[in-house]
Structures are given as structure tokens and as C-alpha cells.
Amino acid sequence: MSRANGIKNLFKIYVVPVLAALLLKSIYATIRWKRDDLKGYLVEDPVICAFWHGRQLMLAPLFAARTQAVPFSMLISSHADGKLIANTISWFGIATIYGSSSKGGAEAFQQLKGSLEHGGSVGITPDGPRGPQYVAKRGAVKLASVTGKKIIPFTYSASSYWQFKSWDSMILPKPFSQGVCLRGEPITVPAALDDDMADALSSELAAALTRLTTEADTFFT
Numbered sequence: 280m281s282r283a284n285g286i287k288n289l290f291k292i293y294v295v296p297v298l299a300a301l302l303l304k305s306i307y308a309t310i311r312w313k314r315d316d317l318k319g320y321l322v323e324d325p326v327i328c329a330f331w332h333g334r335q336l337m338l339a340p341l342f343a344a345r346t347q348a349v350p351f352s353m354l355i356s357s358h359a360d361g362k363l364i365a366n367t368i369s370w371f372g373i374a375t376i377y378g379s380s381s382k383g384g385a386e387a388f389q390q391l392k393g394s395l396e397h398g399g400s401v402g403i404t405p406d407g408p409r410g411p412q413y414v415a416k417r418g419a420v421k422l423a424s425v426t427g428k429k430i431i432p433f434t435y436s437a438s439s440y441w442q443f444k445s446w447d448s449m450i451l452p453k454p455f456s457q458g459v460c461l462r463g464e465p466i467t468v469p470a471a472l473d474d475d476m477a478d479a480l481s482s483e484l485a486a487a488l489t490r491l492t493t494e495a496d497t498f499f500t
Contacts, residue, residue: 432463
């Protein structure tokens with residue numbers, strides 16, 4: 280690796296997250312939240328919070344502002360973009376557990392399990408880290424099965440936002456827009472879980488997240 284590339288990577292991993300966190304905090308401070316289902320929630324019992332990959336940006340300051348009584352960790356991929364996200368959310372007091380379905384999954388699963396068993400909530404993007412978009416993998420359901428914790432679907436939207444041309448269609452609210460953060464009904468997963476049931480419950484989670492996201496996106500229309 281050349282020195283120029285090394286400096287570029289260091290800038291991306293360490294400087295960009297600081298700027299990104301400042302941007303998110305600044306935008307968050309200007310949003311008028313018309314509905315906030317996180318307010319007063321996640322203050323006692325640990326749960327598995329699930330949200331689409333494209334709806335994670337503003338959830339970082341939302342979770343940080345609303346869940347201080349419960350430690351919160353996010354499952355993040357260990358690739359370069361994942362480290363950028365991890366370093367960004369660290370500025371909101373959110374810990375990172377590195378892993379994905381393709382790399383480090385078993386170790387990450389045990390860390391997620393340990394976090395839940397020790398009283399912390401965890402956040403998972405079921406269609407992350409690289410899609411397919413809006414297709415939920417089995418991880419959240421399997422984690423709920425072995426820990427006995429409920430899966431809670433979350434999403435957010437805004438009256439005005441930028442949408443990136445990325446695989447996940449990620450959004451970022453515009454300053455001074457109106458916002459909405461929605462929570463879906465808890466999904467309970469039985470301890471006895473075969474592959475067919477895991478697939479069915481993962482599809483149920485995907486459907487719940489899609490309905491919730493549609494509701495959020497049409498809230499201001």
C-alpha cells in the first residue's frame with residue numbers, strides 16, 4: 280500500500296466518522312419529531328432491535344438519546360465501510376460487534392448472545408451488510424431463539440430527506456424537516472426452531488419492517 284493510500288484510509292476510518300457524527304448530531308437537533316416510539320422505551324428489558332440497513336443513520340442519535348439506561352450494541356460488518364459506521368456510532372455511545380453472515384458470523388453471534396444475557400440490547404440490520412435489500416437473513420431470528428429475547432422492528436423517515444444511490448437506498452433527513460420513528464409489534468421466537476420455521480419467521484420480520492417503513496414514508500403525505 281502506498282503512503283498516499285494509507286493516509287487516505289486513515290482519513291476515511293478516523294476523520295470521516297467524526298465529521299459524520301457531527302453532521303448527524305446537527306441534523307438530529309433540528310428535526311421536529313412528530314412521533315417517536317423510542318421515547319420511554321428500552322429502559323429495562325434487553326431486546327433485539329431490527330431495522331433495514333438503509334434506515335440506520337438517524338437511528339444512531341435516536342437510540343443514544345432514548346436508551347441510556349440499557350447498554351446498546353450494533354452488529355456491524357468488519358469491511359472498510361463497516362469500520363466507518365462503527366467509528367461513527369461510537370460517538371453516540373453505541374458499541375460495535377463485528378461480524379456478518381459471510382465473515383466472523385459465529386463469533387459475532389456469541390458476542391450478541393452475551394450482550395443480551397448481560398442486560399444489553401442489540402441492533403441488527405437483517406438485510407445487511409450487502410443485501411439483497413429488504414430480504415431478512417436468519418440471524419436475528421436464531422438469536423431470539425437461543426436467548427428468549429423478543430425482536431422489535433424499528434424504522435424512521437422524514438418529511439424531507441436525501442436518498443443515496445446505494446444498494447440499500449439509504450436516507451438522510453434534511454435539516455429542519457419533520458421526523459417519525461416507528462416501532463412494530465414484538466416478534467417472539469420459540470426455542471425449538473428448525474430451518475423452515477426460521478425462514479418463515481425471517482419472512483415475517485421482513486414483512487413487518489416493510490409495512491412499518493411504508494407507514495413511516497407515507498406519514499407526511
